[in-house]
Amino acid sequence: MDSMLKPFLPNIQKELSVSHILSIAKMQSLWSDYGGIFRLNLKGAKVPSVVVKCILLEEKDKHPQGWVSNLSHERKVKSYQVENHWYEMYAASLPTTVKVPQLLYREKQTSVQILVLEDLSHFYPNLKQSCTYKEAKTVIRWLAQFHAHFINSPTDGLWPIGSYWHLNTRPDEWKAMEDSPLKEKAQALDFVLNEAKFQTIIHGDAKVANFCFSNNEEVAAVDFQYVGKGVGVKDLAYFLGSCFSDEESQLYEGSLLEYYFETLKASAKDLNEAEKAALEKEWRELYPVAWADFNRFLLGWLPNHQKLHNHALSKNGEAFQFLERQNL
Structure with missing residues (x-):
């Protein structure tokens, strides 16, 4: 399990009324290593699994194509703030024919934040x-x-x-x-x-x-x-x-x-x-x-x-x- 995700697990269990987290699998890393996306398989919850986007907000020193600057870091951090706001304030207004994952929980601790999202793989695999x-x-x-x-x-x-x-x-x-x-x-x-x-x-x-x-x-x-x-x-x-x-x-x-x-x-x-x-x-x-x-x-x-x-x-x-x- 990724160490940056571990501090959030107790609160995820509490907020989603999870009796036990059965397994944690890393699905992919975020662009430029700004964190990762994980699937948590759950027991005792309303849903069998969730997807957690775990975001490291510290400045990075590498980029897949070599573009590294304060501007690129600021843009990336802002993008995660915008995404969080989108899920909180806009996503729920969409009609059912325009499907996006539901935001189930969010939290920030120092330089790490998480978004706990509906796992779409059950219906959109x-x-x-x-x-x-x-x-x-x-x-x-x-x-x-x-x-x-x-x-x-x-x-x-x-x-x-x-x-x-x-x-x-x-x-x-x-x-x-x-x-x-x-x-x-x-x-x-x-x-x-x-x-x-x-x-x-x-x-x-x-x-x-x-x-x-x-x-x-x-x-x-x-x-x-x-x-x-x-x-x-x-x-x-x-x-x-x-x-x-x-x-x-x-x-x-x-x-x-x-x-x-x-x-x-x-x-x-x-x-x-x-x-x-x-x-x-x-x-x-x-x-x-x-x-x-x-x-x-x-x-x-x-x-x-x-x-x-x-x-x-x-x-x-x-x-x-x-x-x-x-x-x-």
């Missing part, structure tokens, strides 16, 4: 690094309903700009980029995304690996460290880039965009038809901008990344054309 067209539609349905639920909602306590790659939080990666039109237009891309009329709450790290799949075409999402304000197509572009190859992206993009906007409009119950049409028009135009904005991050962070394929890079030109129409 399948994790993936890539997905089929059909599976992608399941995730896109989740994203569209999630975005529709929070259209123009307050985002108090969340990131003022959702996602981990937006320009203000990635100055080092921008500086590392080679001179290019994308580097030159980075601020304009960031501006039009942040100043869009229709904003929502976005997941902020909606890669396929952060979705858990059931055996009957349902899905749940995890990892809300970068949840915050944004246009929904930031999540959409990022998700599509996470699960499809160059060729698949070209093949599937059109129909999946149609499905996203159909579901988004059908789920946006508080908007009238004119507002739904305006929302679709704005976000369709911003879709290539959102993808180009993520390309900007990757080209500074890891310029040989496999996600920088031809289809992804073609979005840069589409985004520049949009900026020209806006005289930017």
